[in-house]
Each structure stands twice: as C-alpha cells, then as structure tokens.
Amino acid sequence: MISAHRLRQVGRTASARVGHTLAIRTKATAASVEPKSWDAIPRVSPTLPIVGSALKLAMVEPRNTAVNMHRIIRELVAEYGPIMRLRMPGASQDSIITADADMTADVFRADGPTPKRMAPPTWDFFRKRNDLPAGIVMEQGDEWKRLRSAIQPPIFPPKSAHAFCSKVDQITAQAMDVMERELRRAGPEVLEGRKTVALEDLVVRWSIESVSKIVLGQTLGALNDPPNPVAREMVDAFYGVLSTTTPVLLLPEFAWRMELTPAVRTHFKAMQASMDLTAKFMATTFTECAADPSKLDGTFLGHVLRRDATLTRDEMLASAVDILMAGFDTTKYAVLFTLNLLGRHPDVQAKLRDEIVAVVGADPIAPVTEAHLAQFKYLKNVIKESLRVYSIAPVLSRFAPRGTVVGGYAVPKGTEFLMAMEITSRSDRYFTNPDKFVPERWDGKDVHPFASLPFSFGSRSCVGRRLAEMEMTVFLAHFLRRFEILPAPAPDKIVFNLVLMNEDPIPLRLRPLAAL
Numbered sequence: 001m002i003s004a005h006r007l008r009q010v011g012r013t014a015s016a017r018v019g020h021t022l023a024i025r026t027k028a029t030a031a032s033v034e035p036k037s038w039d040a041i042p043r044v045s046p047t048l049p050i051v052g053s054a055l056k057l058a059m060v061e062p063r064n065t066a067v068n069m070h071r072i073i074r075e076l077v078a079e080y081g082p083i084m085r086l087r088m089p090g091a092s093q094d095s096i097i098t099a100d101a102d103m104t105a106d107v108f109r110a111d112g113p114t115p116k117r118m119a120p121p122t123w124d125f126f127r128k129r130n131d132l133p134a135g136i137v138m139e140q141g142d143e144w145k146r147l148r149s150a151i152q153p154p155i156f157p158p159k160s161a162h163a164f165c166s167k168v169d170q171i172t173a174q175a176m177d178v179m180e181r182e183l184r185r186a187g188p189e190v191l192e193g194r195k196t197v198a199l200e201d202l203v204v205r206w207s208i209e210s211v212s213k214i215v216l217g218q219t220l221g222a223l224n225d226p227p228n229p230v231a232r233e234m235v236d237a238f239y240g241v242l243s244t245t246t247p248v249l250l251l252p253e254f255a256w257r258m259e260l261t262p263a264v265r266t267h268f269k270a271m272q273a274s275m276d277l278t279a280k281f282m283a284t285t286f287t288e289c290a291a292d293p294s295k296l297d298g299t300f301l302g303h304v305l306r307r308d309a310t311l312t313r314d315e316m317l318a319s320a321v322d323i324l325m326a327g328f329d330t331t332k333y334a335v336l337f338t339l340n341l342l343g344r345h346p347d348v349q350a351k352l353r354d355e356i357v358a359v360v361g362a363d364p365i366a367p368v369t370e371a372h373l374a375q376f377k378y379l380k381n382v383i384k385e386s387l388r389v390y391s392i393a394p395v396l397s398r399f400a401p402r403g404t405v406v407g408g409y410a411v412p413k414g415t416e417f418l419m420a421m422e423i424t425s426r427s428d429r430y431f432t433n434p435d436k437f438v439p440e441r442w443d444g445k446d447v448h449p450f451a452s453l454p455f456s457f458g459s460r461s462c463v464g465r466r467l468a469e470m471e472m473t474v475f476l477a478h479f480l481r482r483f484e485i486l487p488a489p490a491p492d493k494i495v496f497n498l499v500l501m502n503e504d505p506i507p508l509r510l511r512p513l514a515a516l
C-alpha cells in the first residue's frame, strides 16, 4: 500500500523523471503562488455542437452515447485542451475532465484517507431497495475503509495473490484443453490458422472460473463440456449489469427510478440475477465448509472470515458480487487485447515465448508455479504495454476531498474529476510512437508515472491488481507454449461498457504448436 507520504514523493519525483519539458511545466505550476480561478477553466457549453449532440443522443439513444463515451471525451479534449468544465446530465455542479499526467498527479495528491469515486446511483438505489449494504465498489468514507481493510489483505499483496497461483494454473490448463478441443471441432480452416477464431466465450469462462474459485472457494463448471448453465447465467447477469449501466445513467433519474425503459428493466433484472446467483454459490460454500472447514483454505471468503469477524454475511455477499463484477470482464478483455497485439507483433511474441520456455520449460503441460512468477521480466512489460495501448478502464473518477489546485487552477471541495487515462496513455507527450506496441519501453525509467495507470493509484486503486496480473501471466505462459498467434486485423469497434471492449469478437488466428 502506498502511503500518503510516498504519494507526495512520487508526485514530486514524477516531474524529475519525465524529461525536461514536463519538469519545467510542473515547476512552473508549483511556483505560481496564485492559482488561476475556477472560472478560467474552459467550460464546455451545452450549446456547442458536440455536447449538444451528445446530450440529444443521450435522450434519444443513450446506448449510442454511452458506448462512445471515450470518443466523445477525446473530441472534447481535442477542442478544449487538457482541462475543461462540463455539466453532466442531471448534475448540479460542473465536473472536470482532465487529460494530462501532471494533472492526474495533482488529483491523486489531493486524495484523502478515504478517496471517493463516482458510484453508479442505480447500483446504490438497487441495493438500498433490497436492504443490502453498498459493498466495496460503492461504499464511501470510513465504511469503505473498514471493508477495504477486511478484503485487501487476502487478495491484494503480491504474496497472497501468488498463493492463488496453483488454483489459477489448474483452471488455465483446463481452459487450454477446452480450447484445443473446440479448435478441433471448428475444423481444419481454423486449426490451420486460415480463418479467424473468436475466443471471447472461452476466455470469459476461464476468467469467471478463476475469480470465483478464489473469491467463493468453488468452481462454477464454466469450463465443463458442456458448460454448467448456471455459470453461463452468471456471466450473462454480470455482463447485463455492465453493459446497461452507462446508458441507464444517461437517462433522467425519474426514468430509471420508475423503470420506464426496457434497458432499465434489463439493468435491474441483471443486478438481481447477479446477486441471487452469487448468494446461491456462497450458500453452497458455507454449507460445504460447515462439514469441512478446510474447504475455505486459501479462498477470499476463508481469509475474510478468519481475519475479520466483523463483516456480516450481507456485507460479504455485496462485496463478493462487486469483486466478481470488477474482476472477470476486465481480465477477459485484457487477455484478448494482448493476444491480438501479440499476433500482430510476431517479434514480441517470439521473444516472449523464449522467456516463457526458459522459465517454465517447453513442455506445454508443465504447470506455472508460484516460484516462476518473479522470473518473468519481459512478460511483465508485455502486460504493462498491452494495458497502456488498450486502457481497459479509460476514465478514472475522483471527488476533491478539499479545495485543491489542479493544473494551476483552484478547484473547490467536492468537484468531480474525470481523468481521461486512455488519452494520456496514448499521447506522444509521454510516449514515443504512442500507438506502437513496444514492451521494451518499460525497461527505461523515463516513463511519466501518471501517464498510464491501468489499475489507478493510491489507497482506492484496484484491489485485484496482483490477482489480475497473476492470472494474465499464467494464461499467457500456458497459451504461448501451445499456440502460435498469427497476425489478424486490429479490433476496430472499440466501445465503452464501463470497461473498454470490442463490439465484435476480437480477431485472432491461431496455429497449434503441436499437432492436435
């Protein structure tokens, strides 16, 4: 965990590390005694065409606006520059959009002990209506801190995340077998890499299986042949919540409170289903564990129960839903984008395979163990670079806990910041050839520490980061010993459904390294 002191240090050393221009800029900002006034921040006028059309779209077709949110922000930044004020639909106060790494550092430097980010009001509404607590994603203030302290130690520090390695390894080996079987079934064109293949279904089954094994202490049967239908229901329910959240939030509040549109009804139905299914699996875990407590060994629920008896069953349920929701689609898309990038960069793929074989051995069924994890150097860079090129979380949100200065402007307490990480992580101000996939760039020390933050920063950053990195590592270390990834087109229908994804399947062409 990064302390407040360390955060201040990082913020200060950031400018020293990021090269001359940025350093001068940051010093100039720090040196200016009088911050510029709030009114001096360019304000997006609702009468201007882009926001006018965005708002109109929001009313007429919220889904279109929602899935294009990252593009709308990109256009606004091109027009207004790296900082602007904007009144979001239904808000009583202006929010600020930033697209600048130094400003991101300013925002995080102001974070208090209990950082606050935007929590979808429909999620909050649903939980209150069902008499359920908020859970780790939505809770704020001291209550959030209490939850986070109970949940973080079991799954966040590298040591604990690594301890889950053997579970994830077994699930990954099973996923590889399923993949080989499905490729054989798909026929010779797919098997010889002449035709693209969609791995969305398989990768999501792998990711939900991994995260539920760790969180709930049991597998769902998502990788069975055929998959357990309940596992499929679970995936659909979580995806239903994610894909309807932003469009529903663009509606006026009365419209979603009264469930006036089909999208709102789908949204709440999906939320109910994800809660019910998680509760069902949790109940099974608890029943089985009453007979055999060792079943909870090495699971999130087990750790939480043993470490912190203060969490109620409902709090565990709410947070288990949150963790499953936050943990499966993010990892799925991070893996799929990485595979596509590796296919388009055979040199990177070859270098990565060499490292994997050197660490684990060439035998495609040899397990990836906890001891291997620290030995992967290039693989770490590949993951960092892939998450830079495709920002799974394209926008980060924070509320100013006090009056503060961001980018040289005075900003009042309570202001919401939307930090456009997708823009800074692809900006030539921070990265040479920013659209190129170059894992080697992470060898150097001259990357601005706030330009690419796939898991965010500070005490409210992604609690599953180490787990996600470990899952991706294990997946790639298995995959590249079994398959060669051939070049396929880049995904070209990128959409925002709370996480960045592609509307169509991400194109992949594969060739098994050994005859199947």
Ligand code: HEM
Residues within 6 Å of the ligand: 117, 136, 137, 138, 148, 211, 322, 323, 324, 326, 327, 328, 330, 331, 334, 392, 393, 396, 397, 454, 455, 456, 457, 460, 461, 462, 463, 464, 465, 467, 468
């Ligand atoms: C590549 C995969 C992933 C990415 C890119 C990612 C990214 C993020 C980001 C950007 C946040 C917001 C942090 C902030 O506001 O400062 C977040 C929060 C969170 N993530 Fe992840 N995440 C990933 C995987 C996971 C996994 C595997 C889990 C759990 C199994 C997880 C659980 C959570 C939770 C519970 C939160 C909310 C934490 C809190 O509010 O205290 N994430 N994640």
